[in-house]
Amino acid sequence: xxxxxxxxxxxxxxxxxxxxxLVMLAGIGLAYVLALKKFPGKDFLDTLLTLPLVLPPTVIGxxxxxxxxxxxxLGSALYNWTGFSIMFTWYAAVLASFVVALPLMIKTTRAAIxxxxxxxxxxxxxxxxxxxxxxxxxILPLAKKGIIAGTVLSFARAMGEFGATLMLAGNIPxxxxxxxxxxxxxxxxxxxxxxxxxxxxxxxxxxxFLYIANRFSKRxx
Amino acid sequence: MLRKISLRLxxxxxxxxxxxxxxxxxxxxxxxxxxxxxISLKNAFEEIGKQFAAKHRGVKIYFNFGxxxxxxxQIEAGAPVDIFASAAIKEMEEIKQxxxxxxxxxQRFAVNEVVLIMPLKASxxxxxxxxxKKEAVKRVAVGNPKTVPAGRYAQEILTYFKLWDTxxxxxxxxxxxxxxxxxxxxxxxDAGIVYATDALAMAHKVQxxxxxxxxxxxxxxxxxxxxxxxxxxxxxxxxxxxxASPEGKRIxxxxxxxxxx
Numbered sequence: 001x002x003x004x005x006x007x008x009x010x011x012x013x014x015x016x017x018x019x020x021x022l023v024m025l026a027g028i029g030l031a032y033v034l035a036l037k038k039f040p041g042k043d044f045l046d047t048l049l050t051l052p053l054v055l056p057p058t059v060i061g062x063x064x065x066x067x068x069x070x071x072x073x074l075g076s077a078l079y080n081w082t083g084f085s086i087m088f089t090w091y092a093a094v095l096a097s098f099v100v101a102l103p104l105m106i107k108t109t110r111a112a113i114x115x116x117x118x119x120x121x122x123x124x125x126x127x128x129x130x131x132x133x134x135x136x137x138x139i140l141p142l143a144k145k146g147i148i149a150g151t152v153l154s155f156a157r158a159m160g161e162f163g164a165t166l167m168l169a170g171n172i173p174x175x176x177x178x179x180x181x182x183x184x185x186x187x188x189x190x191x192x193x194x195x196x197x198x199x200x201x202x203x204x205x206x207x208x209f210l211y212i213a214n215r216f217s218k219r220x221x
Numbered sequence: 222m223l224r225k226i227s228l229r230l231x232x233x234x235x236x237x238x239x240x241x242x243x244x245x246x247x248x249x250x251x252x253x254x255x256x257x258x259x260i261s262l263k264n265a266f267e268e269i270g271k272q273f274a275a276k277h278r279g280v281k282i283y284f285n286f287g288x289x290x291x292x293x294x295q296i297e298a299g300a301p302v303d304i305f306a307s308a309a310i311k312e313m314e315e316i317k318q319x320x321x322x323x324x325x326x327x328q329r330f331a332v333n334e335v336v337l338i339m340p341l342k343a344s345x346x347x348x349x350x351x352x353x354k355k356e357a358v359k360r361v362a363v364g365n366p367k368t369v370p371a372g373r374y375a376q377e378i379l380t381y382f383k384l385w386d387t388x389x390x391x392x393x394x395x396x397x398x399x400x401x402x403x404x405x406x407x408x409x410x411d412a413g414i415v416y417a418t419d420a421l422a423m424a425h426k427v428q429x430x431x432x433x434x435x436x437x438x439x440x441x442x443x444x445x446x447x448x449x450x451x452x453x454x455x456x457x458x459x460x461x462x463x464x465a466s467p468e469g470k471r472i473x474x475x476x477x478x479x480x481x482x
Contacts, residue, residue, distance in 0.1 A: 065407075069407060069408075070407070070408050070409045071407060071408045071409075083359075085409070087409050088360070088393050088409070170393060170394070170395070171394075171396060172392075172393060172394050173365070173394065188291055188294065189291065189294050189367070189368060190294045190297065190298060
């Protein structure tokens with residue numbers, strides 16, 4: 001295989017892996033809070049976190065540029081402080097993937113947590129377990145299937161991110177051209193043989209991920 | 222009474238039908254052409270299109286702006302385009318060699334210059350192409366030389382100044398020249414290499430640092446041609462004549478293009 005194809009593949013895996021780790025950390029925490037806590041503004045937070053699922057990736061990319069661009073609300077502070085800007089780096093691709101994959105993780109995990117028998121949780125508290133102990137010994141093990149399914153879905157979604165990545169990370173050969181971007185470039189410049197390889201490869205990878213996710217959780221997808 | 226109503230009904234139906242027919246005939250009568258043009262021509266061609274449409278009633282012109290290299294690939298792949306305007310002779314020559322041009326001919330209609338730009342509100346001070354070497358300059362946007370003529374000219378210029386390899390790590394490759402302008406205007410990059418006309422169109426956000434010397438790159442000449450596949454060659458030819466007319470030239474000049482010598 002061509003080195004540029006291999007680079008894109010490696011970059012895509014790297015981006016998806018990093019995004020998935022972040023998505024797991026943030027997603028499980030948020031899912032727990034949304035499933036079991038009551039607080040003002042909960043519906044608003046829920047809507048906000050689900051929004052990336054329905055918004056066009058270009059809209060997400062636009063918001064992220066406003067926030068994290070070199071002159072963005074957060075980006076300018078970061079740039080003035082460290083001289084670093086996330087734009088046009090592979091971190092930008094991670095950020096874009098993180099945002100679009102997060103709702104998938106939250107939805108699946110939240111559904112799994114909500115389906116746990118509340119008596120088990122209450123029993124744990126009655127027996128003197130702390131909230132943390134209950135979370136790690138009761139809730140997370142019982143929600144395992146949902147969490148695994150969410151993780152796999154997030155990974156597949158993160159790998160497939162295109163629109164927001166294009167706007168945020170650019171499409172720089174050898175730097176930020178993840179596989180979806182490389183496919184776009186190949187197809188639009190008439191390099192069909194290269195596009196073919198990548199398209200088949202991508203379909204196989206994403207297909208197997210969905211198959212695994214399906215095996216773990218019949219209630220989603 | 223009943224007869225009156227049915228008469229009214231018949232008249233209404235007839236009127237509606239007639240209305241449909243007339244609009245359909247109109248739609249058929251309307252002539253249209255599609256122009257694939259280098260994105261650096263955007264402002265000029267949009268104005269030219271407006272003036273042309275004002276002169277020829279019932280004519281509709283669709284513009285497809287992009288990097289000349291991308292447009293060339295689209296045409297080669299069979300995109301239904303009537304006119305091609307490129308930002309470099311190279312892409313036009315390739316189309317010509319593939320026998321896709323009407324009468325195998327094209328004409329040169331405008332000349333441009335290549336400039337180095339930076340954001341209007343820049344904290345750095347840049348005065349020449351050589352300043353791109355400075356350590357404070359972290360990111361330089363150029364078009365991807367593979368498909369963007371402006372990127373190819375940039376590569377020639379930076380090679381001329383013996384900078385291409387030195388500052389390679391600073392490059393942010395863009396998909397067309399307007400993207401380079403946009404990156405600079407937004408301050409995402411410290412500098413960019415674009416056409417003088419692009420800098421002019423964005424003068425409220427970018428400033429020109431230096432103009433590339435003539436000998437540092439191939440002359441930036443814009444060729445224009447009707448494609449062989451056109452369904453409306455007479456209208457396409459009219460459009461090309463209009464671009465070359467005094468009025469077309471005036472618009473091009475207003476946008477900062479130079480006439481062909």
